[in-house]
Amino acid sequence: MKFRSAVVAGAALLLTVSACGSNDAGSGGSGDAQKLTVWIMQGTNPDATSFFDSVKADFQKENPGTTLDVQFQPWGEAHDKFTTAIAGGTTPDVAEVGTTWTPEFAAAGALEDLTERVGAGKDNLVQGLVDAGTVDGKLYGMPWYAGVRSFVYNKDIFDKAGVKPPTTWAEIEAVATKIKSSQPDVIPFAVAGECTYCAMPFVWGAGGEVATDNGGTWTAAIDSEKAQKGLDFYTGLATKGFSTPAAQTWKETDLLKAFESGKTAMVITGNWTLTKIATDAPALKDKIGAFPIPGETGGIAPSFLGGSHLGMFKTAKNKDLAYKFIQLMTSDKYAAQWAQQANYFPGSKTALDAATKTDDPAVAPFAKQMTDGGKSMPVTPAWGKVEGAKTLTKLIQSVVTGKATVADATKTAATEMNALFKG
């Protein structure tokens, strides 16, 4: 008898424990209609908390009786967080969505079509971000902020080698050669095997494409002659010894580390890293320079325009309220403030124009790269799969490690890509 009651007690304890959880089943959209839940990615803006305090005050003043609940989510595994929330119907009302995820979530039917709500306001949005958020002619992601990758270089190393920022591909190689001969322990240009966006400017700069759209059906073009030529040059910088074998498996974070150590002359990195480099490595503060990625024979090669959209999820209870929040966030005032604090560029043309009229010699090249040469990856829901399969990473890694030639590796990549496009 004693024993039985003990077990009952144990089981009861367990049930109580699990029942305690049932106070709030839903989240996000399932709340009341006057409460707006928003997910924002953490770490983009160091002043995010005070920024959203101000947004909250304004929003609740404009929409009395509402509450704005901003939840900060870490970037690491954010995709999993979205996926489970989509599966469980627990998505927030509005969320910051990485531009490459927008088509994927939209095609799955998780995002709300914003085309009508945006209306004519579309003309004032940065085109590259509109493209990235458009699926079948409908806009699913409101451009919020964007960034672009360019060359960042160490002025000290350049001075010692007596070289100036290159403006053509041939000059890149010449500069690298001079650095290598004058400072043998310096890496002239780190070719990071896991940074696909670092390689794309060379594909595009040679006049090539990753894939082409023929009325809705996409075909890989990475194995075209022009694309191969660009990749040949880029990976050649590694195989000719201007990089280092360690870089074959580097990600963008590793590139940054290598540059911060002061032993790397040139890297391709995003505008958002400039302040980070200066904080991490104060010694480099005044030695950081930047220049746009040159085209093969001059001009500016297009570079991937990355950033974030604000997306409204289908689970949103009060869609008008949700859109009011999106409008407030992308108003010139807040868009510019966020972009400035986070070291990005705003997603609206008027705010962007103001931001790019800069004299800051470190920011100006990025602004130029952004306005003159911002480009999207193929905008099709299937592109998410190509990214997931790491097709382009495998392509670059296999070439820089010497496991495949550019011709073979691009063929393999094109085959894989076409299979994924077919679905």
Added chain:
Amino acid sequence: MVDTQRLSRTTRPWLLLAPALVVLGALLIWPLVRVVQLSLQDFTLSNLVSGEDNYIGFGNYTEMLSSPLLWKTVLPNTVVFAVVCVVGTVALGTAVALLLHRLGPVWKWICSTAVMVAWAVPALTGTYVWVWLFDPLDGLVSHVLTALGLFDPSTTNWFTDRVSFYAIAALNVIHHGFPFVAITILAGLVTVPKELYEAAEIDGANAWKRFRSITVPVLKPVFAVVTILSTIWDFKVFTQVYLMPGGSGGNDEVLNLGVWSYQQSFAQGEYGKGAAIAVLLTVLLLLITAVYLRTLFKEKEL
């Protein structure tokens, strides 16, 4: 009187088991069934949104089983790596447990705390630290080897090679996994009656013989548990491979079943295919465990 006793003898174990079975049933068994169901479907993110099923029979399995990637790369990587890790983890863990058991209280405390430190460092952090230590260009190991003239960082990146990649991963996994074995076996060692050793010593048995004839048989259930569980975990290793340079899919040569399954599901949104790979991994483990149990236990002992 007799009847109630018999009743309690049959119901008591079930009552004792009830809480555990409820938890496992509700949280693991049903989702497991769900994984099997998913593996029979063409299931993408859209299905997750709509909640609709889309059964396609064994399509995912035939595709997976006919993939050369599985047979040439993923399966050998998974199996060889797991074998190395299990042997390494159990051997090192046992040796450390025996060492700890022999030490005086102070050193025992120092060493077991050190062992716990290895376990306490989160796998994510541990992996990044090992990757730094083995950084081909600027890591401690490469500097030492370069100084000894054994290595040239200007020509080699050991993360791109399958064998050296997994050697580093194995070091990481063993480092993170052996504390569990050591602490568990130590817990077992303290329960072995001392009289057994004393009697054996009087009989003139040497140290190795005493280990073989007393420690091993008495601790057989403990060894079995740590071996089986290490096998299960080491077949499923994910974080320690995924976070290594090139480990997240940038280099097909170093894929293992865990990463492959994750890549199919979460990175490519092919939840059906990912589930099929997960089921394959489960079946594989089931077979291995069945063999273990057969050899280790008689039915009665189980």
Added chain:
Amino acid sequence: MQGVGAVAPPTVPVDSGNRRTGSTNRSRQQSSRAGRIGIGVAVALLLVFTLLPAYWMISTAFDKNAAFRGADLIPSGWTLDNFDRVFSDDTFGLYLRNSLLVAGVTVIAGALVTLLAAVAVARFQFRFRTAVIVMILIVQMVPLEALVIPLFIQVRQYGALNSLLALSVVYIAFSLPFGIWMLRGFVAAVPKEIEEAAYVDGAGWWRMFFSVLLPLVAPGLVATSVFSFITAWNEFIFALTFMSDDEKYTVTVGLQKFFGQNTAEWGPIMAASTVISVPVIIFFTIAQRRISSGLTAGGVKG
């Protein structure tokens, strides 16, 4: 790994208990000097192997130039900035509290559930017993990554998302299989006669359980508690996905905030990891003290 050779079983198995009984056996005297040197070397190797990554983590946490430390054994400059950064907003402290709550519930409730189940399978013969034991193993075999979505949907159906206590129950499920398999051996090792003696003295089952069984299986219980503590403490993906309030995240999720989309703050990451590792060590030290006291209690009665 070199430790394995040096600590190879042949030199080891003299039971530490012998010291207490003061036995002076010949073999021990003969091998004493060589044995002591061998043990010294083994201890040194063990300490280096176990502590090197942790040392790297901790020293980088205090390093001014954490991001590009390279191969330097000693950081180039010392600072507390990284820890300042970790605790600059209140969230990390909050996450620590959440983790302590989750791990605490997991350990305590988990120990009870585990022990009851272990007694059932170790002390009773009943139909489907083998099936139950094997099933408990099988649920461990599916890769966790594959379970994320099914388990998420399941927990949502129970209405238990966003609850730290429900998260504990999930972790109990994860640590049950090891616990049951481990404790089963410990329970089985307790001679039935001791139990029966308690009944003869007039104790009921429950009293016998507490005063006889529990002290005797304490070492095993400590090992399983350490295991379930670490399981709950270091888990990340479920902690991230199950919570909808960012105030309910645990420390491992807190660690993630220092990883940006394409950037990482290495100094704060290492500082946060150091902070995360400390409670595990503390828990283990406390638990280990319990082993010895539990043992003495059990020893006296046995």
